[in-house]
Amino acid sequence: MDAPVISIEGLTKRYGQVEAVRELDLEVRRGEVFGLLGPNGAGKTTTILTLLGLSEPTSGTVRVLGLDPAREAAKVKRQVGYVPDAVGFYPNLTARQNLRYTARLNGIADAEDRIAELLEQVGLAHAADRRAGAYSRGMLQRLGIADALVKSPSVMILDEPTIAIDPDGVRQVLALIRELRDQHQMTVLLSSHLLYQVQEVCDRVGIFVRGRLVAVGSVEELARRLADGRTVLEVGVAGDADAAARRLAELDGVKDVDREGDLLLAVCEDEARGRIAGALTGAGHTLLHLRQRSSHLDEIYHRYFHEQN
Amino acid sequence: MVARKEIADHLHSARFFVVAALLTVTGVAAVYAAGGRIRDVASQATDDPSLFLKLFTVAIENTPFAFVNFVALIGPLLGIAFGFDAVSSERAQRTLPRLLAQPIHRDDVVNGKFAAGLAVIGMLLTALMLLVAAVGVVRLGIVPRAEDVGRMLVYLVVSIVYIGVWLAFALMLSILLQRAATAALTAIGTWLVLSLLAALIVQMVAGMFAEPGGVENAGLQQALGRASPAIVYEEVTAALLTPELRTLGVIMPEQAFRAVPGQLPLGQSLLLVWPQLAGLVALAAVVFAVAYIAFLRQEVRV
Ligand SMILES: Nc1ncnc2c1ncn2[C@@H]1O[C@H](COP(=O)(O)OP(=O)(O)OP(=O)(O)O)[C@@H](O)[C@H]1O
Ligand SMILES: [Mg+2]
Numbered sequence: 185m186d187a188p189v190i191s192i193e194g195l196t197k198r199y200g201q202v203e204a205v206r207e208l209d210l211e212v213r214r215g216e217v218f219g220l221l222g223p224n225g226a227g228k229t230t231t232i233l234t235l236l237g238l239s240e241p242t243s244g245t246v247r248v249l250g251l252d253p254a255r256e257a258a259k260v261k262r263q264v265g266y267v268p269d270a271v272g273f274y275p276n277l278t279a280r281q282n283l284r285y286t287a288r289l290n291g292i293a294d295a296e297d298r299i300a301e302l303l304e305q306v307g308l309a310h311a312a313d314r315r316a317g318a319y320s321r322g323m324l325q326r327l328g329i330a331d332a333l334v335k336s337p338s339v340m341i342l343d344e345p346t347i348a349i350d351p352d353g354v355r356q357v358l359a360l361i362r363e364l365r366d367q368h369q370m371t372v373l374l375s376s377h378l379l380y381q382v383q384e385v386c387d388r389v390g391i392f393v394r395g396r397l398v399a400v401g402s403v404e405e406l407a408r409r410l411a412d413g414r415t416v417l418e419v420g421v422a423g424d425a426d427a428a429a430r431r432l433a434e435l436d437g438v439k440d441v442d443r444e445g446d447l448l449l450a451v452c453e454d455e456a457r458g459r460i461a462g463a464l465t466g467a468g469h470t471l472l473h474l475r476q477r478s479s480h481l482d483e484i485y486h487r488y489f490h491e492q493n
Numbered sequence: 494m495v496a497r498k499e500i501a502d503h504l505h506s507a508r509f510f511v512v513a514a515l516l517t518v519t520g521v522a523a524v525y526a527a528g529g530r531i532r533d534v535a536s537q538a539t540d541d542p543s544l545f546l547k548l549f550t551v552a553i554e555n556t557p558f559a560f561v562n563f564v565a566l567i568g569p570l571l572g573i574a575f576g577f578d579a580v581s582s583e584r585a586q587r588t589l590p591r592l593l594a595q596p597i598h599r600d601d602v603v604n605g606k607f608a609a610g611l612a613v614i615g616m617l618l619t620a621l622m623l624l625v626a627a628v629g630v631v632r633l634g635i636v637p638r639a640e641d642v643g644r645m646l647v648y649l650v651v652s653i654v655y656i657g658v659w660l661a662f663a664l665m666l667s668i669l670l671q672r673a674a675t676a677a678l679t680a681i682g683t684w685l686v687l688s689l690l691a692a693l694i695v696q697m698v699a700g701m702f703a704e705p706g707g708v709e710n711a712g713l714q715q716a717l718g719r720a721s722p723a724i725v726y727e728e729v730t731a732a733l734l735t736p737e738l739r740t741l742g743v744i745m746p747e748q749a750f751r752a753v754p755g756q757l758p759l760g761q762s763l764l765l766v767w768p769q770l771a772g773l774v775a776l777a778a779v780v781f782a783v784a785y786i787a788f789l790r791q792e793v794r795v
Contacts, residue, residue, distance in 0.1 A: 239792045
């Protein structure tokens with residue numbers, strides 16, 4: 185097994201009385217997309233800053249690619265691309281000039297082709313020679329991603345990468361992240377509180393609440409752990425819902441059926457999921473809606489969040 | 494790398510043009526006005542060997558301002574202008590975390606900004622000196638001797654060091670204070686106290702401890718004055734550009750009476766100001782070191 189790309193052990197960061205991060209242990213493996221999820225003020229940004237040596241841990245150890253970011257900063261930064269949450273650029277320089285400066289700081293002599301290609305990739309080719317001062321927030325965020333990629337990093341760290349970007353843009357950014365992982369074998373750590381958005385790209389997620397990591401695993405794993413081998417299915421049918429509810433309750437493996445407005449909530453064992461649609465259509469019902477509730481990240485997140493309170 | 498970009502930034506900034514225009518206009522005006530009076534001086538003492546240097550030290554009619562005073566006054570402002578927002582502007586533009594995520598050392602950022610500021614200031618000051626010298630040569634028809642050129646060069650270097658103190662100070666404020674406006678005000682306030690009000694304050698304090706007019710008082714004033722880089726700088730420039738000046742200590746009338754008028758060679762003048770010069774360099778280094786350490790230890794959230 186490969187050594188982890190990012191490993192954090194017992195990380196604590198205190199600001200006066202406030203403990204922004206408490207006793208955090210975390211590993212990110214090579215080639216995975218890891219999502220650090222949590223509400224505002226959970227300590228996501230603080231954790232990321234220590235990974236880049238921009239903030240010193242109060243205690244605990246942090247290793248990126250086996251290096252200590254506080255002491256071997258330059259080596260770490262050569263291989264890590266970072267997009268801060270509110271990324272800014274020199275307003276008097278064009279997007280292209282800004283990226284050129286980054287390339288020079290990374291000791292890359294001729295980066296023209298790469299810069300053009302990256303601007304194309306993040307959908308900014310049309311605005312490449314406009315001053316960054318005239319960019320909108322979402323455009324700046326896209327430019328931030330291009331900027332972090334200039335150095336061809338092996339690890340990308342993105343703080344709230346989708347926060348100001350429009351829905352189409354979010355799809356592009358997520359596709360880009362997937363491409364970085366699949367075609368360039370990059371390791372990606374991203375933070376977000378927009379769960380719906382990032383759920384599909386994350387191989388694993390860590391749920392972060394008030395400085396503590398309360399759960400780590402793939403979305404399915406977390407769902408299974410919470411559901412304790414059971415699943416809640418949302419079922420919607422056209423017409424007689426009561427009849428459908430009775431039909432469901434008769435099924436093997438279905439423990440309970442509740443109503444929630446127009447929806448039926450069927451609590452069932454995992455292996456019973458496959459029989460539900462067939463049973464309903466077989467009994468003449470028209471199936472309008474079928475969704476597994478507990479595997480949805482938002483719910484996982486909320487349930488962990490509430491458990492903490 | 495950082496310095497190169499910073500210099501380019503400075504050269505393209507509105508600030509640079511304003512400062513350059515201000516310097517040119519006032520500098521040339523000062524020398525032009527002084528030129529008229531030098532003619533009078535020249536007609537009296539045609540054998541004064543350091544006539545050329547008078548270009549810089551003779552005051553404009555009816556004012557206490559000579560070119561050197563003018564540089565002493567504007568110089569610190571120059572340093573402040575190119576330093577007060579050096580780091581805080583990166584914060585305001587939110588470019589600092591991104592910059593520090595690149596594989597450069599944090600020192601490179603402070604060093605680069607300081608070097609860039611100093612380079613631009615050096616360029617401006619050199620250009621100004623050349624311009625003034627040219628005006629002098631053309632208008633007065635005096636050609637400087639090698640010795641004069643040497644003194645001017647040393648004066649130029651000393652001035653750049655002195656402005657460097659202020660640049661380092663402004664840079665330090667731009668690191669310690671979040672807002673550029675606060676840093677600018679603090680720097681200008683300090684400048685007011687140390688250069689314009691210093692003489693006044695020194696006089697007052699010395700007056701409290703020693704009889705005004707006495708040797709003791711004069712000695713005390715001088716000792717206190719050396720706490721202000723502005724006063725130290727004035728001493729140094731006076732010694733450099735006035736070869737007749739033989740000591741920086743307190744001179745009593747009876748001593749002056751016996752003195753044989755004459756000029757010190759450049760080497761002797763340098764010897765005279767050596768401690769002050771070293772003091773200025775040390776001060777610049779200390780202030781810069783404080784800025785440097787503060788920046789290295791700072792957390793960079795924005
Ligand atoms: N400089 C500081 N001084 C004091 N407390 C701070 C400082 N910076 C952050 N904190 C606190 O640390 C905690 C974690 O902040 P952090 O920015 O890491 O949260 P986050 O998870 O990134 O939140 P968001 O989703 O809003 O970006 C917060 O409670 C915040 O108030
Ligand atoms: Mg954050």
